Amino acid sequence: MKPAKLVILIFSLLTLPNGAKGGDIVSTPSDVRIYEAYIKQFEKQKDKPFGEILINTAKYFLGKPYVAYTLEIPDTERMVVNLREFDCTTFVENCIALSQVTKSGDFSYNNYLRTLMTMRYRDGEVAGYTSRLHYTSDWIYENEKHGLLRDISSETGGEKVKKDINFMTTHPQLYKHLKNNARNIEELDKIEKDISKRNAYEILPIAAIYNNQHKIRTGDIIVFATSVTGLDYSHIGIAYWQNKELHFIHASSSAKQVVIEKKTLPDYCKTSKSCTGITILRINQK
Template sequence: MARLAEFFVGSPYLAMSLDQLGREQLRLDLTQFDCMLFVEQLLAMVSADSFVDFADRTRSLRYRNGEIGYCTRQHYFHDWVGSAQAQGVIESAPVWSAQATRNLPLNFMSSHRDRYPALQAPGLFDCIRAREQGRRIEQHYLPLASLEAALPSLQSGDIFAVATRVNGLDVSHMGVLVREGSRLDAIHAAPGRGVMRSRSFVRYLSSVPDAIGAVIVRPQMVQ
């Protein structure tokens, strides 16, 4: 994961990469990314033995039960991770030192319909709203104040997501951790910057607006 992430540093950013015009289809792009497309394709790529296998693994990660559709897409990091864990791609329920837990609603999409072009279609909006109606999740994360203590247990290839205080949303960004000796960096697809390496994960995370900490998950294949 870490070596692949480094290879793509410098690639351009494409906002809402999957929300292009037209019918929902399996979109693959190794030339430009938003943060989720970047991490998702890396995770699919590390264990694929062919392009067809890469496409199939991406589909399985992206869509509920592999069924391609806007309403079956894993729009929230919490759901994406749960699906990846069920498939054995990400380790189940990692516990980090000084981890905290919070209970929060997942309804950002239906509460901000104007930000999602696809939700202007009544059928898609009704489907998303029905899925989010009254939904709450339990999120395990490392608070900002606890990150330094947890750093020694984190390693290259771990996936991070920025836990946010924005109402109705679980995370606001994601990327891959890369260790350089005692220093831990973040490689991520950043708006206006493209795929970049932020030196010092703690310093980077502390600079993200509305961040309260980080959700860390570990791919199964990382040694």
Template sequence: MKNKILCILFGALINAPFCFPRQADSLLINTLLHKSKCVSFNSGAERLLYFANSMKGIPYQGGTLDRSSNETLVVRTDSLDCTTYVENVLALYLASAKQNPEYRDYIESLTRIRYRDGKIHGYTSRLHYFSDWVEDNQNKGILKELTTHFEHETIACPLNYMTEHSHLYKQLKDNDSLLSVMRHIEQRWSEYEMPYVPKKLLDLPASEIKIKDGDILALTTSIDGLDVVHLGFAIWIGDSLHLLHASSLQKKVILDDVSLYDYLKGRSKHTGIRVIRVE
């Protein structure tokens, strides 16, 4: 009962539905924020990667945001999937810009990143599709998509996977009201032409690939109704581009030891990448 009351009070303070933090999560977040203030960074990208690297080794686990029937802000630092990994790193990065950052700053940043207009109004207010997520966070001034700045192609990519496969989503199946709202959201993307950098271009010499350390890389797909299937951060190792990500194959956050080109070329449904840079 005590934790439930504290949960309600804390949620009211940040103006969002929120599950009271586990001590381990808040302790880790505060520790990372405080330690970051003792490091001299030469660029925003260095600061971003400081947090990205700090989460290496955390176990992979999908579906952590969908366990409750009520949409609340979920904070998990003991397990991550590719999306929650990127969101947690971004939230830490934004919070660390404060003079004396605390856990509350991280919570406010995570809410702002994860939800449309930074406000939690049920399941459909979460930015489920990557293209929607990018557009919303670009409008907030958090990041900028640079895909069209590179040699790229476009492909018709109507987003409708969630409603076409609603049985895969606990909140959508048997809920006609939520399905209707999701269809309305998807309708905005019914004629979407998605830009992407074809994976064959990642085999070019490093001097011709203008991706920078810390760029968010979104792996595009040929699966009908979907735009991307995986996220991570760009890391150069010598002249080889690699992905720092929450790996479902390795079951943890890793810096992949194979190049991004080699990672993609063996996966037939992976068509290429989109490039996002944090402002």
């Protein structure tokens, strides 16, 4: 698949709920068309429960390609809109944002952009590379703070785990905007230290998933903790009960597309080389 030609759209009047203003947004005409087609189909679902809209949205994108690093663009940080292909995080972010837009009844493209930006960036503002919420634990913290979701891991048998987060600054060569950029490394080092100090890392261990899975609902967000030193999580998906078994929908790097995972959630974690457990997030429904 050839990459679509990117078009930079500037929404200078885009104002976020907290008053922050959006910067340049990288999008393509194809993304706008996909959004419009989605809204045409989903605007009729406005009155359905949020969890149902979310899982229907996830299914809408089944078969879409998995592509890594879709948010990494040259030069200045801009918010990237890409509904053509996903990594695991952008898949979940877009499913939540699109579902929120559907539920709100404001089907404008600006509302979608505003919603996605608020979720992806600290304080909802694009202010350089380090304003993006790179670490999932930071993404959870910020989105829980402004009321999007709540971490229910402790309610499902989870336990607090202490872990120092520093993977990105100890491996700057792996990141385009950290390699040879001392300022970004310095700023991210402060962020990593703040994440580590919070000690808010709630994990349901692998051995406890099966006996507690009944507490997980379709539409909950499942985040997979990793044993990799300095890293909090390595994957994310959306819980989905199918034929009385708990699975999840995700953008799979192994399948190279968005899929309903064939393995059950407990089996997936058991057979993973690095998974140490899961964090369960529940979207707050308005």
